[in-house]
Amino acid sequence: MLQLDDIHKSYATGSEVEIEVLHGINLQLRRGEFAALIGPSGSGKSTLLNLIGLLDRASRGRLLIDGQETGSLDDSALTRLRGSRIGFVFQHHHLIPAFTALENVMMPMLVERGRPDDEMRERAATLLEQVGLSAQAGNKANQMSGGQQQRVAIARALAMRPSLVLADEPTGNLDTKSADSVFALMREVNVAHQTTFLIVTHDARLAARCDRIIELVDGQIVSDKSPV
Amino acid sequence: MTPWLPFEWIAATRFLREGRAQSLLIIVGVGVGVSVIVFMSALLSGLQSNLVRRTLTSQSHIVLLPQEEIARPLRDATLGPLLQKQAQRLRSIDQWQQIRSHLSQMPEIAAVSPSAAGPAFAVRGDANKSVTLIGIEPEHYVRIIALNEKIVTGQLLLSAGEAVIGIELARDLGAGVGDKFSITTSNGATDTLIITGLFDLGNKGVNQRNVYVGLRSAQTLLDLVGGVSSIDLSLHDIYTAESMALRITRETGLQADSWIKTNAQFFTALNSQRISSNIIRFFIGLSVAFGIASVLVVSVVQRSKEIGILRAMGATRGQMLRIFLLQGGIVGLLGSFLGSTLAWFFLAAWRTLAVNPDGTPLFMITVEPWLFAISAGGASLVGILAALIPARRAARLDPVVAIRG
Ligand SMILES: Nc1ncnc2c1ncn2[C@@H]1O[C@H](COP(=O)(O)OP(=O)(O)OP(=O)(O)O)[C@@H](O)[C@H]1O
Ligand SMILES: [Mg+2]
Secondary structure, three states: OEEEEEEEEEEEOOOOOEEEEEEEEEEEEOOOOEEEEEOOOOOOHHHHHHHHOOOOOOOEEEEEEOOEEOOOOOHHHHHHHHHHHEEEEOOOOOOOOOOEHHHHHHHHHHHHHOOOOHHHHHHHHHHHHHOOOHHHOOOEHHHOOHHHHHHHHHHHHHOOOOOEEEEEOOOOOOOHHHHHHHHHHHHHHHHHHOOEEEEEOOOHHHHOOOOEEEEEEOOEEEEEEOOO | OOOOOOHHHHHHHHHHHHOHHHHHHHHHHHHHHHHHHHHHHHHHHHHHHHHHHHHHHOOOOEEEEOOOOOOHHHHOOOOHHHHHHHHHOOOOOOOHHHHHHHHHOOOOEEEEEEEEEEEEEEEEOOEEEEEEEEEEOHHHHOOOOOHHHHEEEEOOOOOOOEEEEEHHHHHHHOOOOOOEEEEEEOOOOEEEEEEEEEEOOOOHHHHHHEEEEEHHHHHHHOOOOOOOOEEEEEEOOHHHHHHHHHHHHHHHOOEEEEHHHHOHHHHHHHHHHHHHHHHHHHHHHHHHHHHHHHHHHHHHHHOHHHHHHHHHOOOOHHHHHHHHHHHHHHHHHHHHHHHHHHHHHHHHHHHHHOEOOOOOEOOOOOOOHHHHHHHHHHHHHHHHHHOHHHHHHHHHOOHHHHHHO
């Protein structure tokens, strides 16, 4: 479902110097895969995730989602594709504080359809129930724990029934217990809906529980294997 | 979330509500600006219409006079006395009856009233006053100048031998309703008149000078039998007076003086007042716009992560743009409501404070609803324009940079 061919990414720093952060990434993810992306800090994990999530464009190389080449799409087409196919979970700043948990989960649907309706409200409620937060539906972000916020973020990422969920250190800010339950939740969704997951993590223990571990060092994939 | 509201409205109102203190402060800021504009505009238009009304209580909108005779030689010193004597002789408007019926048919003209007027002396006992004798047809004249409403004692009765005079002249002559005085015109004609009513046209000069009699009596006294010396017109739209005057001169050859021309100085004053208040309005609008813009610029920076997340969720640049434009518009609109309310209180306070010694208001201010409507629309527009720069920043924000924060 996802294919990267020789992806390069450079950043312009200062006036003329360009630093290449990713040096030719080749990667394929199949539907329903549950993969971990690991590597030292600064190795380019977030950069790669942003490229896959169509938040940024590669300097070179091809990126295909469900067979569709994305390099030639314009901004609004990328935005639409991103909205409908891809869900994001970030480490920090998860939710929009002006909205309740339920409304945050509705947000991707609202953004796409333009106006709230009962159907999206029901779907959001169902998702909150799945992540075990029905009781917190009316809470704002500052009225929930970090683990609860991250569960809401996962529910939100799933709202559009994306085929791919990208998570950048989703448990980075959580204690072990919350991290475990958030991780378990993603796994459940993966199994139930065959949703593909690509999870950046520094937690070797959690990485070991994925189907596949991709290791990035200095902008190159140095190993790509199943955990033992 | 209100079910029917579009996403942009929901987000805009939520963002404003969340940034409570900021939103409130800027709304108050806009409100103060709008209140000053509304208050000033109401005061100014009240003042103007009041001045106009006061001016027009004793003046007609257009006065038609006979074509001026070659006036220039008058200034010649040697020939002066001779020609001046000639000019003093009252001239009648040729074929005034036809002109009158022609004018009466013009839709722009509300009323037509001929009069025969000339200088005279009013004498009673020792008192001898120089006056203007004006012969009118009361039923037509009152549609030009509401003399009937300005009678303070007696009645507006102008049969032969009857006259209505101003309160000041009555005092000068030491006469009241029912008393007699004699009138002498420059050609020596004399008559004795009985006072049937006293008027107060709110203008001391007019109250001192004008002596109203029936048209016939004046024609006889002024040696103008069958003629009139001027025709007064009243228009439906007072501000068309100047163009109507030009048109009437073209059509009839008569000299037509509009009240606008007669009061040119007064209009210059009104205009400069209007210009200076427009300048003030402009700068208030500008500072309101800068206030809104600066608050929204800060808000875009504060919300850059949320903007990034919304964009990651599929929100378009256009949606982000509209969310911030709307915030500007809403702040402007709410500010204008607050401002209108404040202005209403200012005006109420002004009404109780700005009074004559006898407790009557200095002048009436009527606030027309459109003033509030315009200020609401204007403030929203200013808000949206002010939001343009911050909104574009929000729309252009790179989600990657925003999320990396
Ligand atoms: N906008 C940018 N401009 C310049 N350099 C950048 C930019 N974004 C990232 N980089 C550089 O790219 C490299 C990879 O960054 P990236 O955030 O992808 O690392 P990471 O693997 O996610 O690290 P971490 O584990 O600390 O999150 C870093 O050296 C970083 O400084
Ligand atoms: Mg990172």
